[in-house]
Amino acid sequence: MGESYRLEVQNLTRRLGGREIVRDLSLQVAAGQVTCLLGPSGCGKSTTLRMIAGVDRPDAGRVLVEGAEVSGPGMFVPPEARNIGLMFQDFALFPHLTVARNVGFGLPRGAARGRVEELLERVGLAGHAGKYPHELSGGEQQRVALARALAPKPRVMLMDEPFSGLDMRLRDDIRDQTLSVLKEEGTAVLLVTHEPDEAMRMADEIALMREGEIVQHGAPYTIYNNPVDRKAAAFFSDINVLRGKVEGALTETAFGTFLAPGVPDGQEVEIVIRPQHLTIDLDRAGRGPNPTESHGMPARGVVERARFMGRESLVELKMDHDGAVLRATIPSVFLPKPGTVLWLTIRRDRCFLFPVRTK
Numbered sequence: 001m002g003e004s005y006r007l008e009v010q011n012l013t014r015r016l017g018g019r020e021i022v023r024d025l026s027l028q029v030a031a032g033q034v035t036c037l038l039g040p041s042g043c044g045k046s047t048t049l050r051m052i053a054g055v056d057r058p059d060a061g062r063v064l065v066e067g068a069e070v071s072g073p074g075m076f077v078p079p080e081a082r083n084i085g086l087m088f089q090d091f092a093l094f095p096h097l098t099v100a101r102n103v104g105f106g107l108p109r110g111a112a113r114g115r116v117e118e119l120l121e122r123v124g125l126a127g128h129a130g131k132y133p134h135e136l137s138g139g140e141q142q143r144v145a146l147a148r149a150l151a152p153k154p155r156v157m158l159m160d161e162p163f164s165g166l167d168m169r170l171r172d173d174i175r176d177q178t179l180s181v182l183k184e185e186g187t188a189v190l191l192v193t194h195e196p197d198e199a200m201r202m203a204d205e206i207a208l209m210r211e212g213e214i215v216q217h218g219a220p221y222t223i224y225n226n227p228v229d230r231k232a233a234a235f236f237s238d239i240n241v242l243r244g245k246v247e248g249a250l251t252e253t254a255f256g257t258f259l260a261p262g263v264p265d266g267q268e269v270e271i272v273i274r275p276q277h278l279t280i281d282l283d284r285a286g287r288g289p290n291p292t293e294s295h296g297m298p299a300r301g302v303v304e305r306a307r308f309m310g311r312e313s314l315v316e317l318k319m320d321h322d323g324a325v326l327r328a329t330i331p332s333v334f335l336p337k338p339g340t341v342l343w344l345t346i347r348r349d350r351c352f353l354f355p356v357r358t359k
């Protein structure tokens, strides 16, 4: 079972300060794959990475690299013998060593030169081998750190918010470059981030983490389009929430009737919809657009606020039927004034319906 994955984590648990910081966490990463461990600050991402790296010991569970156990009950391989590369936000290059010597630092002498040249070429720094870290920009230093981490050909690479020290425009380029180098090397990568955009951009698979547990695991497309619950939906974008109660597997809203298959009578539900899946129509003598199967019934609201955001505008509408405010994003050619009466419809195929959990 373990052999087909470069990295396999089984049921890891870590208790610290009387709490379970990480609980029964399992994941696998194949060669050439990037998995992003994504979750809010404090959910246990770094603790998970530290256990995999071997700088922290799990209370339970196992870590396997290429099918071989490196951490488990009665087994603990020290970090330097795990064949795991590390890259963190505050990567420290040796200031007194040249770029080439930084990259070759962990390599046996004879092997170093060719590998260093190859890697510097690959990260686009072939001409910088003789420079010192302070002579490089932040992005260049980051690429040196990547080359250094890759130099010993680790089977697995762990990255903890590696791009967060870089300014935003630089970050996108460095991310893309890093990704292509990692793919060329065929390394299995586990990357920790709290930024959904970063995860969507980098990941083959996202493991969405909350309070020490993975709550959803899948391709970015799947996680975005089939969130497991309201919080998972809200982690990736602003959301709107409509509330309703189920009767006969249906729920009534101002936007028409929604199917709630398998949900018992009397159960409260939330219908979650992202702002880009609301459609705005002008008021025509007190009437909105005709109801359709794909968009249901229109509901009327008054613009409270509209903000120009570059490619799109964000419009906040106070709805007539319940006074709630809903948010819609629309192409920015249109920026309605506060007080404008508009009609909203929602794309039914983009709504997620979740039972409201009572504690």
Ligand SMILES: Nc1ncnc2c1ncn2[C@@H]1O[C@H](COP(=O)(O)OP(=O)(O)OP(=O)(O)O)[C@@H](O)[C@H]1O
Binding pocket: 016, 017, 021, 039, 040, 041, 042, 043, 044, 045, 046, 047, 048, 194
């Ligand atoms: N040695 C410790 N003793 C007690 N609690 C700890 C210890 N180390 C970490 N924690 C707690 O464990 C929780 C998870 O920390 P961790 O750093 O793994 O989260 P994270 O998801 O990586 O967050 P961030 O993105 O902010 O780094 C936090 O609430 C933290 O305060």
